Amino acid sequence: MRELSRILADEIRQNGPITFARFMAVALYHPTYGYYVGGGEGREPVGWEGDYFTSGDLHPLWGESIARQLHQMWDLLGRPERFDVIESGSGRGLLARDIWGWALQHAPEWAEALRYTLDDRAPTGTSLHAAREKQLRAELARLGAPEHALTWAAGLDEALPAAGITGCLVSNELVDALPVHIVEKHGDALSEIYVDVDEEQGRFVERAGPPSTPEVAAYLDDYFVPWLGFPDGWRAEVCLEARGWMRRVAAGIQRGFVLTIDYGDTARRLYTRDRRRGTLAVYSQHQFGERPLAQPGTQDLTAHVNFSALIQTGRENGLRLAGLTAQAAFLTALGLRERMAALSAPAIGRGGVIGNSQLDQLRRISERNALAALLNPAGLGGFKVLIQQRGVPGAGRALLGLQSAKA
Numbered sequence: 001m002r003e004l005s006r007i008l009a010d011e012i013r014q015n016g017p018i019t020f021a022r023f024m025a026v027a028l029y030h031p032t033y034g035y036y037v038g039g040g041e042g043r044e045p046v047g048w049e050g051d052y053f054t055s056g057d058l059h060p061l062w063g064e065s066i067a068r069q070l071h072q073m074w075d076l077l078g079r080p081e082r083f084d085v086i087e088s089g090s091g092r093g094l095l096a097r098d099i100w101g102w103a104l105q106h107a108p109e110w111a112e113a114l115r116y117t118l119d120d121r122a123p124t125g126t127s128l129h130a131a132r133e134k135q136l137r138a139e140l141a142r143l144g145a146p147e148h149a150l151t152w153a154a155g156l157d158e159a160l161p162a163a164g165i166t167g168c169l170v171s172n173e174l175v176d177a178l179p180v181h182i183v184e185k186h187g188d189a190l191s192e193i194y195v196d197v198d199e200e201q202g203r204f205v206e207r208a209g210p211p212s213t214p215e216v217a218a219y220l221d222d223y224f225v226p227w228l229g230f231p232d233g234w235r236a237e238v239c240l241e242a243r244g245w246m247r248r249v250a251a252g253i254q255r256g257f258v259l260t261i262d263y264g265d266t267a268r269r270l271y272t273r274d275r276r277r278g279t280l281a282v283y284s285q286h287q288f289g290e291r292p293l294a295q296p297g298t299q300d301l302t303a304h305v306n307f308s309a310l311i312q313t314g315r316e317n318g319l320r321l322a323g324l325t326a327q328a329a330f331l332t333a334l335g336l337r338e339r340m341a342a343l344s345a346p347a348i349g350r351g352g353v354i355g356n357s358q359l360d361q362l363r364r365i366s367e368r369n370a371l372a373a374l375l376n377p378a379g380l381g382g383f384k385v386l387i388q389q390r391g392v393p394g395a396g397r398a399l400l401g402l403q404s405a406k407a
Contacts (some may be wrong), residue, residue: 002039004033004297009172009197017194017207020292021179021240027296031123036054036177039297042127046091051283051300052307054173055261055327056094058370061328066170066259069401070099071107073168073257076399083113084167084256086159088249089174089304090118093136093150097315100145112176112253115167119159121177124152130203141188156245168257169249175310176302178245180237182278184208185230192216193235204293215240223267223308229304235278236271237303245312250317255391258319263383264305266281271306279304307384319388322396324402328381331374333404340371 003142010025012018026034033040045051055062060400069324087095103111109194121131133152153159160169162363191208198205211217219238220227249258262271270279282289284299292301311321375381387402389395396402 002033002295002297004030005204005295007033008195008296012195012197017196017209019181019212020193020195020294021181023195023204023293023296024179024301028154028179028301029121030297033297035300036121038122038128041133044092044128044131044301055090055092055304055374055383056098056172057149058380059367060098060101061336061339061371062331062374063095064102065331065336065401066095067099067102067107067158067398068334069259069330070168071103071110072398073392073395074113076108076395077166077256079109080114080166081113082166083110084113084115084117085163086117086119086153086165086167086169088119088159088169088171088179090120090154090247092132093118093139095170095172096150097136097139097143100140100149101143104143104145104178104298111146114149115151117147117153117159119153119156124154146354156248156252160248162250164254168259169253169263170259170261172261173263175239175242175245175260176264177300178239178241180239180280180303182236182280183211183216183220183236185227185234186232188228189219190220190227194218202338204296206293210332220271223271223312225267225271227271230252230273231276234273234276236275236281237278239306239309242305242309246319247317250314251320253319253390256389257392257395258314258386258388259324260310260386260388261277261383262305263285264307265384266311266324267306267308270304270308305384307386310386311388314388319390322387322392322399323402324384324386324388325384325402326377327383328377330376330385330401330406331381334399336371336374340368 004027008023027036028233033039035045046054047057069084074244090096095117100116103114108336118131120129122132184193190211192211194207195204196207214240220236261366280303282292282299282301289299307324315321373380385401387399
């Protein structure tokens with residue numbers, strides 16, 4: 001049994017079965033053995049050598065498109081002398097690299113105002129964080145970024161000062177990895193799924209029990225999910241931490257925006273009778289798994305995001321909805337298709353076509369395929385982009401990335 005499994009098993013033996021949310025929190029975020037800390041081995045979980053890839057792995061134009069949107073946000077805020085970008089769940093810093101690259105090349109005045117803070121899920125002091133920071137600092141140095149280009153924060157409380165920021169908090173595929181409770185319908189009641197230890201078989205198993213808190217029991221009703229009409233055995237994920245995260249984010253925005261990119265949907269579309277087993281997913285080495293309780297700390301656990309919860313919690317804490325759209329529409333409105341066409345075309349010189357070798361053709365095909373994947377509605381293009389704002393009235397009508405949503 002791996003060390004993290006022993007830690008979880010000892011907690012269960014001492015205190016009884018634990019909620020799946022507790023199991024997921026330890027499996028992903030244990031400070032030494034958690035998945036996002038490197039599983040105790042400093043292993044990079046994200047990217048082509050890891051278990052899954054993100055939009056930033058496919059092409060720098062994804063990050064450059066977001067940079068264009070952030071630049072316009074700075075403009076809508078009246079071009080303040082300081083514009084903070086806080087990236088929550090920053091990972092390897094691909095987005096930070098590409099935002100700085102675009103700013104330095106295309107918007108030097110904004111680059112002077114830009115301050116970028118990374119809130120990495122791998123804490124400072126871990127070998128994984130050290131490797132990420134070393135790599136990112138080297139890449140930014142090659143770009144000629146200023147010394148103040150990056151600050152690392154130990155958690156969101158440190159990243160967001162008490163006085164709040166003027167700027168934008170950005171996250172990509174963060175909320176889907178926040179711990180979730182699992183509920184299951186039986187008759188006219190909801191049970192919660194707990195994790196226990198089967199001593200005879202030496203493995204973790206599910207146990208059903210009453211909801212652990214009134215908040216868990218009431219969650220689906222909060223979003224008017226008609227679960228009483230669903231079949232017995234129907235399951236859903238309840239992410240209370242997403243609401244807590246949004247409350248903290250809202251408190252940290254003095255004036256500006258929150259930009260959240262993730263997979264999921266509004267409650268009405270997410271919690272349907274046809275989605276009988278919920279959305280909990282397991283990823284390992286780019287393969288979809290079906291054993292979420294197996295080998296904690298070695299595989300990714302994730303669930304679709306309830307964007308209604310983010311919108312409602314934001315509203316309750318002073319954030320106004322600017323817009324919710326699909327990533328394909330967002331990137332298209334920011335000009336990704338035009339830049340995709342320009343990259344794909346061979347260069348033309350006075351002597352005719354240049355840069356049209358077989359290698360160049362393969363490069364253009366590869367880039368075209370990567371960008372097409374960002375726009376694929378059945379994949380990354382179907383991710384949702386949520387923008388909320390405080391103190392910028394009319395932003396929803398003005399933001400470039402939301403224009404196609406109004407067409």
